[in-house]
Structure formats: C-alpha cells, structure tokens
Amino acid sequence: MRIVVAGSGGLIGQALLPVLRDGGHQVLRLVRRPAQTSDEATWDPALGRLDPEVLDGADAVIDLAGASFGPATRERRREFLSSRVRTAGLLARTIRRLDAPPSVMLQASATGAYGDRGDDVLTEAEPFGSTYLADVVRRWETAAEPAAESCRLVLLRSGIVLSPTGGALRAVLPLVRAGLGARLGSGRQFWSWITLADEVRAIEHLLRADVHGPVNLVAGATRNAEMVATLASTLRRPAALAVPAAPLRLVLGPFAEELFGSTRAEPAALRASGFRFSHPDIESAARWIRACL
Numbered sequence: 001m002r003i004v005v006a007g008s009g010g011l012i013g014q015a016l017l018p019v020l021r022d023g024g025h026q027v028l029r030l031v032r033r034p035a036q037t038s039d040e041a042t043w044d045p046a047l048g049r050l051d052p053e054v055l056d057g058a059d060a061v062i063d064l065a066g067a068s069f070g071p072a073t074r075e076r077r078r079e080f081l082s083s084r085v086r087t088a089g090l091l092a093r094t095i096r097r098l099d100a101p102p103s104v105m106l107q108a109s110a111t112g113a114y115g116d117r118g119d120d121v122l123t124e125a126e127p128f129g130s131t132y133l134a135d136v137v138r139r140w141e142t143a144a145e146p147a148a149e150s151c152r153l154v155l156l157r158s159g160i161v162l163s164p165t166g167g168a169l170r171a172v173l174p175l176v177r178a179g180l181g182a183r184l185g186s187g188r189q190f191w192s193w194i195t196l197a198d199e200v201r202a203i204e205h206l207l208r209a210d211v212h213g214p215v216n217l218v219a220g221a222t223r224n225a226e227m228v229a230t231l232a233s234t235l236r237r238p239a240a241l242a243v244p245a246a247p248l249r250l251v252l253g254p255f256a257e258e259l260f261g262s263t264r265a266e267p268a269a270l271r272a273s274g275f276r277f278s279h280p281d282i283e284s285a286a287r288w289i290r291a292c293l
Contacts, residue, residue: 181238192216216269
C-alpha cells in the first residue's frame, strides 16, 4: 500500500513506520518543515496548507498528530485541542475533494472520549463523557468526519500506550526501577492500556480489516495500583508508596483526568475484527517491558 502518515515523529509513529516499511508498504511522511527526502512532503495545518496531490491516489492515510500533555496553561490547552482539530480537519476535507481518495483513513483518537466512568465497562457504543478530555475527543473526531464521505474512516481510540521508552511510563519506570513505585491517588482508577507493540500491530491490522468508526485500541483495563505493583514485581522492586492527587491536579488541571479518571474500556470492535493481542494482560505486558529494558 501507499500510505501517507501525519505525526510520524511521536512515540507511536516512530515505532509504526519501520513496521510498515518492513511489510512492503511505501510510506510518505507529512512534515511541517521543508521536505528533505523523497519520502517526505511538506504541509502546514496551522495555515490550512496541504497539496491535494500528496494524498491523491494514496491507499491509506494515518493521522497520529497532536500536541502532548503538559502543565495546563491557557496556551498549552489551546494547542492541545487545535493541533488535533486542525490536522484531522485538513486531512479529512482534502480527502473528501479528491478524485482518487484513499480507501481508508485511520484517525488517532483516545479513550478519553468516555470521561471518568468508574467501574463501568465501556465499549465503542458508549456515548461521549462530560469531561474536558471527552470534549476534546468529540471535537477531534468530528473534524475527521468529512473523510467518511469518501473512504472508510477508523477512529483509533487509544488507551495509555505502555512503552519502555516513552509515553505514560517515561516518568514512572525510572521510579519503579529505583524502588519508588507509587500508585496515583487512591490507585483504584482503571487505566485502559495497550503495549506499544500491540498498538502498532493493531494499526497495521486496521488498514485492511473491515472495520469503521470508533475502535478501542486497548488490550484491557487495570487499576492503577495493580499496574504499578505488577510492574514493580516483574522488575523485582517494591511499590509501597502513594502520590497524592492534589499537587498533580494543580499543575495539570484538566489533563489530570488522564491519570486520576477511571476509564474501563473494552476492545470489542478490535476483537470482533479478528485481532489477537501479543500482550493481553498486564503480566505479559510487564514481562515485555522488562525484556525491552
């Protein structure tokens, strides 16, 4: 397949591109600077600039772009939302106008769509929640909807992506390895998660699977305290500490929902499509992380 990828410089993109190329796919990266190689094309989502010829005739478009979490300043919150809505919207509108549109657009999204839902099991049929992050996801996915008029649109509602080199564990793992593993707050909140290896495999699977609409990219959901304890046990370290919620909520503002909110997402659509996880439980995920260190 000829695949155009936006947001290839992030954690998922950097892991995905070698897998796609090893699979025989031709990958074209969208970059915000002047293109330097034949596998790059310049675009500017902030100014709405994208040459339609870059997408015309492509077999697939994968959009992984979006600014990361951080201290909840007004500027960071604005960029967090606009970086997602601008990129998804520009790609979707361009696809809708093409004479030869791609057969599929895989659009990054998040299980934050469901909000803080306690112990409720959440499939893709659940409505949006009422939290800040749920509203961001709603706007994000709405921006991508025009693409569905011309191709199969898949909304990749990723949970917390577990990786030994980045993502949610970037700050956690060094503490766990030092014997300072700690639950966050009560630790009873469910974290919906998937290993980076399975995230990449699932994205590649969805390029061809007969699936459209939202797809929960999670292997399962584990309470925060259990996840930290399992990681620590696998690394043969203690994990008896706790991080109070108040200081992090003060710094992260609404972004703290990702850490302290409870989202128990179920990968119903992914399983129904025939996908099988390499790391279906937190124990196998922890062993994989240990093997990668």
